Amino acid sequence: MSRHGTYNFAFLDEGSKREIRRATLKAIAIPGYQVPFASREMPIARGWGTGGLQLTLSLIGPDDTLKVIDQGTDESVNAVNIKALIRSTTGVTTSDDTAEATLIQSRHRIPDKPLRPDQILILQVPIPEPLRFVEPREEVTRRLHAERDYTGAYVLLFEQIMRHGDVTTGADHPVEVHDRYVMAPSPIPRIDNPKMDHGDALILLGAGREKKIYAVPPHTRVTSLAFDDHPFRSEDVDGRTCELCGAEGVFMDEIQDAQHGGTSFRCNDTSECLARMNAHARTS
Amino acid sequence: MHPIPADGVLQTQRCYRHLVDAMARPGTLHELGTVTGTGHDAHGLPIGIDVVAHTLLDAETTFAVHGPDPRTVTRILRERTNARPVAPSEAQFLFLLTPDTDATRILATAPIGTLTAPHLGATVIIDAQHLGDGEPGAASPYRHAVHLDGPGIPGTRTVSIDVAFDWRTPRSERNATFPLGIDLIFIDPTARMLALPRTTRVTDTQAGGA
């Protein structure tokens, strides 16, 4: 054993795991509420998914199959890096196939394939506070959540409508959970917000730098903030077809065609795209 | 070469996964016995409760015990986990191991957190006589079939929770103003576990109930 020792299974010492586990259980009991936890420094930088990573490390066991994606793809450098760290500290099997995974850690997407009850989705969160853009002070936002004072969030949306004729949030459009807490769903595109509503899988969200864990249990009401006369709208994916697998109606990456100067689209969820391509290949 | 988990590490990880699923899907039954074995340890503490304590308690937490031999159990838990014994009305983790009117009274004063810190509401671990899926069975004065609904439950779920003291009334009062409240974990002698977070609504299987 070197001086720097052998790391514990899943890197974290048991004390750190217990802290994260306690916070997680309370987060599940209070849907949408940000539970503070003593985030540990990880070998990966703050802002690069340490919150999600700590959640995964506190959950994972030798029998799990792990999928890690970033921007919808398993091969993104960040996803590869995180997977390598978890594999080297656990020996766990990893997979690109959403259906095979029991734990899915993701930055900025919910997979297109509906999740099952035996799966847990872990989302990486940069800024867990949905009111942060209205109020920079943590002391104040804590009180606003306590008093259920979300006028700031609605005013922000209202101002966007007044100024631009429509809501202009991109990703990370705030949601209301279990008719109580307004929550930042993490920078997932709006098209993914409805997947949080009455899903079959537990969703956990971790912000390492801001030191918060929160959760959306399965079968829980999640609605995106909107006004009656300006209902919530996802990104417009009409008329877009994936040039690889032919899918429609899913979130796509916009590709600038260097050769022909136009625009083409490809599925953002690369493993589902691959699965469709292989399914076509088998039936054709 | 990756680290191989020591037995204790694996056991707490598996127990934790059951706890996560039990809290996320209230009323589902979890066989902790597959992780922990069943029965009691040398001091008479049910093994399921012992392993849950070991999974969640450490030097950063506080706890209180109401049971047949509270001083001994408190000492054992403190020595094994380094958790700090405090008065029940201040405890993060409350162990109710004896079903009597004192248990009802203690539950009625369990910490419920504050509006700015609702997560400080207590986790209460209750030694139950029997946990089941609400099936009609041998008549027992304490067999209590209830309907559950709320987050984590598609529609409603029916379970039977056999506990020989009134936990419904104090739980209902403690959880009257969400997000404040307490979260319950029941464990029966076969190390079967069921959890009721504060969000779960509990109603009687006949009309009425609280």
Next chain:
Amino acid sequence: MGYVAVKGGTDAIRASTERLRYERLKHGVSLDVRQARAGLRGLVDQVMSEASLYDEPVAAHAIKQAEGSPEEAVFLLRAYRSTLPRLHTTVPIDGTSARVERRISAAFKDVPGGQILGAGYDYVHRLLDDTLMHEDETDVRAWLERWRDASQAQALPNDAGRLDGLPKVADYLRAQGLMEPRENDDTPPDDVTKRALRIPASRSERLQVLTRGQTGTVTSLGYASLRGYGPMLHPTVGELRVAALPLTIPNPLASHENEAVGGSDPTLHADPDDGYYLGEIRITEVETVVPVQEPGGEERQALRFDLGYGACFGQNETKAIAMSLLDQCLEHPDSRHPTHDEEFILMHVDSVEATGFISHLKLPHYVTFQSELDAVRRTHQPDAVSGEEDA
């Protein structure tokens, strides 16, 4: 033949790691960790302080691996610290028990125990010394021999040259009634590495966050407070010490008397004579005095002195002084001024957090950007700006 994912990321990372190693080795030299420890004392002290891990060899190792980048070295050390089991907590230490190596006061011309200049950069001229380009081990040995001979010849009689037990300048001010006497508060401090910092912060949290803060950041913010970003403090360095601090833990084998409510914190009931001495660490400790108005508003309000405290692992004088200034600033919160705004200061001084979040901007953000593209495009659609005609 099935379609498989293009495995570009893994290969790219491997190549990048190799490239990084090349940068460290391209001059054909591998930095000797012992040399780093011996010759880079300033950097070692800085990273130990920012990492809040006192271990000079490990710090030197991190410095080597990080090629001297304080940001990377602190990251390595913090991640390493994260994995270490926390076995014991020291008994609270009386600062006067330290053995000073350097001790000055700007408040008085002379102080009991004397102004001891010690080793510091304040008295040297910042001129590049050519002889260092050719200094070798023979030169070093010869110089050290001369130094030792000279030290022995000058050995001072016991009383005159005592370097431990020196009284604090602040105690003189307290004895004169010019500074409020304080009861020792030995409540176990909050630990920001075990429980997340909450605003408003306790003083122990505040001091911990500041001592772990990035040296440059703490320095600049302290500087801003001097330049008037906030009500002027008029601080004076009452005392600056660079000292060897002895560390003791309570006897780990003593029986626990803590059956009842009240907790199992062994340091509270520790017998001071029954501790285990661990060793010494070098710290920098600064007490800054600031005139403030005495509470109890009558017409003519008297002034008294209040104390700002700064302490760091290693010799980090600028940081410790700046820390003491910020401690005083935050003792008088005022959200109008950034240097008196607790959340602004404490949330932004941490090296690992600041550098991590800034560097995260390099991560792909094309999904969020695609979402923004959609939002922007929508505002250009005719039906989106329906309100305009009525304006």
